[in-house]
Amino acid sequence: MVSMETSVLRKRAYRLILLLGLVSLFGDITYEGVRGITGPYLALLGASATAVGVVAGLGEFLGYAFRTVAGYIADRFRSYWLLTVVGYALVGALPLLALTQRWELAAVLIVLERLGKALRTPSRDAILSHAASQVGRGKGFALHEALDQVGALIGPLLFAAALTVDGAAGYRLGFALLTVPATAAVLTLLVAWRQEPSPEYLERPGSLRAPPGGYRRLGGAFWRYSVFTALATLGFAPFALLAYHVDRTNTVGPAVIPLLYALAMGIDGVVALFAGWMYDRYGLVTLAAVPVCAALAAVAAFQVSVLAVVTGVLLWGVVMGLVETTMRAAVGELSASETRGLAYGIFNTIFGLSWLVGGVLLGALYQQYSRLGVIVAAVFFEVLAFLAFFGLEVARAHRLHREKIAH
Structure with a gap:
């Protein structure tokens, strides 16, 4: 009750x-x-x-x-x-x-x-x-x-x-x-x-507190999660590069490219609602879908057929929906209330810099080896991310972290 x-x-x-x-x-x-x-x-x-x-x-x-x-x-x-x-x-x-x-x-x-x-x-x-x-x-x-x-x-x-x-x-x-x-x-x-001038009072009782003598210390589960995030983001091709490929190969007309982006954003919003429910019910294991979908998105989007490109855009939107909900939500559980701002700052910095480095690398590979270079590199990084997710036991660390908070 x-x-x-x-x-x-x-x-x-x-x-x-x-x-x-x-x-x-x-x-x-x-x-x-x-x-x-x-x-x-x-x-x-x-x-x-x-x-x-x-x-x-x-x-x-x-x-x-x-x-x-x-x-x-x-x-x-x-x-x-x-x-x-x-x-x-x-x-x-x-x-x-x-x-x-x-x-x-x-x-x-x-x-x-x-x-x-x-x-x-x-x-x-x-x-x-x-x-x-x-x-x-x-x-x-x-x-x-x-x-x-x-x-x-x-x-x-x-x-x-x-x-x-x-x-x-x-x-x-x-x-x-x-x-x-x-x-x-x-x-x-x-x-x-x-x-709501003091939103911290909304924090549910039993949430993690900062460890004694380590106000700025973030737990091992957070850093394992950050390693996975970095690897998954390195292989996630920016939409700008995808759009460049589509325009360069004349797969669709220039006027259609903004509509493809709108389609991706629409999928992002729909997937976000479902991903949020899945995260609350099953935990961080749902993020195992990110490297899988990101790899498939690169393989499909960097083709020269309209159907393949649209499929790639849809998968790209799915990844964004997972990133913007589950990835962000997990940071809140993996950090103490007193260090929440720092935790989100570090997470966003890791995500952004990884995407920037990945974008530069994938762009250089596209220029040197065309679409094949992008596909191979994206799949390589996403396989590493998938292996890291289970090798570092990211989902298990998150589950144990939840249980620790609950008790």
Whole structure:
């Protein structure tokens, strides 16, 4: 029988998860809308291909590299809400692209938003993990991810409509329209902060506490999990490389590529809900599907037939759905409440840097050996990840960790 106090805590938790989901929805409309057209817009302003690559690479690197620092600061000063608000406020840099006349200024705004991503992500995930502990971490992160992906679908479609209506001038129209969701994200976040100023009180009793004399120490289960995450991510081909291959081989027309990305985001959102339920019921063993699906995605997506490419895109979306729910949810259980921000910062840094290194490596292999090089390397890393998952007994370590907390 559920006590009245527990029922109230669950309602508050669901409310916070919903509000944070709406924040991510509005945020994704803004920055996912921009990410798909960053290259063409910078080129329109006079940037070279090298400059576009540097801006994109620098933005992603900073967006992940500073997450450990941001997580440490959040834990040290208990400033989760403040860092989350500042991070989402920097999303407001993207609508300002409507006013830029030089690619250098546009590049600064794009990189600034990525720094905001680094600031907000560990703190937001730490806040979300507290609420998710009341309803099931898998379910909590799944609901958040589903709302997030609604925004990821709307953003690119918004820009596609703006470019259809106004041609090249549609870029500025699209950026201007993003003022609305960017503002809505910050306002919704402030409402969430006001309603739940101390989300750590939502943490379910019995959760792991920081070990005595080791406030910053993370357990062995967390580091085993991190090794698996790094290997699996190294072989997970970025969508940009997949899109480059499809465009280069003329498998589909340029106008279809954004629709393929939208399809992947839609699959991501659907799989997220199912993956969250599976994680709460069966634990981390469900992540064994990540290296399998990532390897199959590379094999299928880097073909030259439409059916194979679409199959690869579907599998790519499945992997993202698992990554954005189960992988994130597990960090909350593998870390103490007092070190939650740091744990998410380290996890996101490992994930981001692994994806960056993997993307560079797979891109170089594609340039040197075409699609065969990418397929062989992706399968190699995913086989290593699969072996590491069972060799390091990641799922068993997680299960024992859960049992330790329960007792």
